[in-house]
Amino acid sequence: MVNPAPIQQSPVAILAIEELQKSYGAIEVLKSISLSIDAGDFLVLVGPSGCGKSTLLNCIAGLEETSAGTICIDGRDVTNVPPRDRDIAMVFQSYALYPTMTVAENIAFGMKIRRVEKSEQKRKIGDVARLLQIEHLLGRRPAHLSGGQRQRVAMGRALVREPKLFLFDEPLSNLDAKLRVEMRAEIKALHQRLDASIVYVTHDQIEAMTLGTKIVVLKDGVIQQFATPAEIYDAPANLFVADFMGSPPMNLIEARVGPQKQGVSIRFGEGTDQHVITGTNPPAALAAYADKPVIVGIRPEDFAVARDDSADLTLRAEMTEHAGSDNFATFALAGKKLMTRLSGKSPIAVGDEVPLSVDTSHICYFDPQTTERIA
Known part of the structure; x- marks a missing residue:
């Protein structure tokens, strides 16, 4: 499928990507990606392994340099801005928690680095702990937590930053099937309560359909379709999307x-x-x-x-x-x-x-x- 023409940026676009390309030597991983989402959108990047979805997320985060194109967050060009200055927070697949720190210390670590007042740190830790229902875990270390509890802590560490954009990199892939369903519901409820702007990577099209307000279906570094879940399900753009989205497939x-x-x-x-x-x-x-x-x-x-x-x-x-x-x-x-x-x-x-x-x-x-x- 030919990549769609660049989308006109909305005045309230929280994320706008124009003709983004990423290559490793002669290998093109992302091929002229253009998309735009508004504040409060939940954008899911979905596709088979090797389609470029994690690379695209890493480019948005600044963890990967782009080969061409621009990335704007809340109207600011951040294409060449370091990750720490992009006003983003990222939740990783591996949780990336510090094993020697308590839950409270893990949540507060970023605020401590930024020298946030201790009273403000305490307030924010309390707020996210109540929101994520982990108040009783604040004194524990990661080794004493279940997978779902560790994921909540990783989410809490992101939430206290109050960023413009949250980035989730396959956060549920390490959980068992039952817990994945539970955490999926919690992430959806969290998005609705906070009206947060989220970009979420998954290979699971059920996650994509249930979580996203917008979905990008990628194949070989090319956008196959960018639309709402209902549009993608009811009117797939091509045979690849028709076969990929749906369980069982079309x-x-x-x-x-x-x-x-x-x-x-x-x-x-x-x-x-x-x-x-x-x-x-x-x-x-x-x-x-x-x-x-x-x-x-x-x-x-x-x-x-x-x-x-x-x-x-x-x-x-x-x-x-x-x-x-x-x-x-x-x-x-x-x-x-x-x-x-x-x-x-x-x-x-x-x-x-x-x-x-x-x-x-x-x-x-x-x-x-x-x-x-x-x-």
């Missing part, structure tokens, strides 16, 4: 389309293995693809078990995974696996012929050559 199956009185006919497969459904609200640009191959994208939750007389498709179940409220059933359609997320109350066994209805109003269409969504 089903992407080749089909041919043709005009219909009430919308568009979608033909999967050929001959005896052919299935046809009728789509609604097709994009106007789809008319140029009549009887040509397109990639049709359907989310797993847009299927439901139907009455036989109202089914859009009838397919044989190849695998089922019952997960309480959900039943993840896999079928074959036009030689491709089709994942559905059905009600857990739907009794489906392997080998069953299952009538399925499809919410065709949410279908996405992609050009198989360019991989872009057909708008």
Whole structure:
């Protein structure tokens, strides 16, 4: 995907990046990154390993020098400003706590370096300890804390700085699954209470969807899409975003389309293995693809078990995974696996012929050559 044109900076932009590039010798890690967020936004940088998200965060923090482009924080060009003077606070994946210091001393360390009055240090420590519910831990050392408690301390150390911008570098990746969910909720609640401006790196697209007010999806150092979580989920810009964002991911199956009185006919497969459904609200640009191959994208939750007389498709179940409220059933359609997320109350066994209805109003269409969504 071609990187979008530079975004016009808002008067209240807390972070504005223009045509940022980062190379290590001949290797381009970031390729002309441009984006802008407002005060109070929670920006999540997401993508697979090696896509450049941590490098971008480190450039914003000043821990990496840029090869080209500019970074502005609250209207001030900080591209060549040392990290300590950027008015940021960073929470690392490893917590980076001093083992010989108590929780209170760890939280106060930065303030002590900046020679903040002791009475002010005490007040701020008390404030963040109450906010993060770690008042009872202030006298302990990191070795005596759980992973979640250490993460709260690291967050407390950042909060007392009251910076313009908070930077989080995969802060939950060292926690177990249950604790990750709990801490995710706490970070979201903290953002809402403080109206803080946050840039957050993760490889977990569930974290990205639940935490972010804006999401940047990166691949190979290029922005694939920069939008709200709802826009990215409902209208992915290309096949990469469609496949990456969502759990389970969007089903992407080749089909041919043709005009219909009430919308568009979608033909999967050929001959005896052919299935046809009728789509609604097709994009106007789809008319140029009549009887040509397109990639049709359907989310797993847009299927439901139907009455036989109202089914859009009838397919044989190849695998089922019952997960309480959900039943993840896999079928074959036009030689491709089709994942559905059905009600857990739907009794489906392997080998069953299952009538399925499809919410065709949410279908996405992609050009198989360019991989872009057909708008």
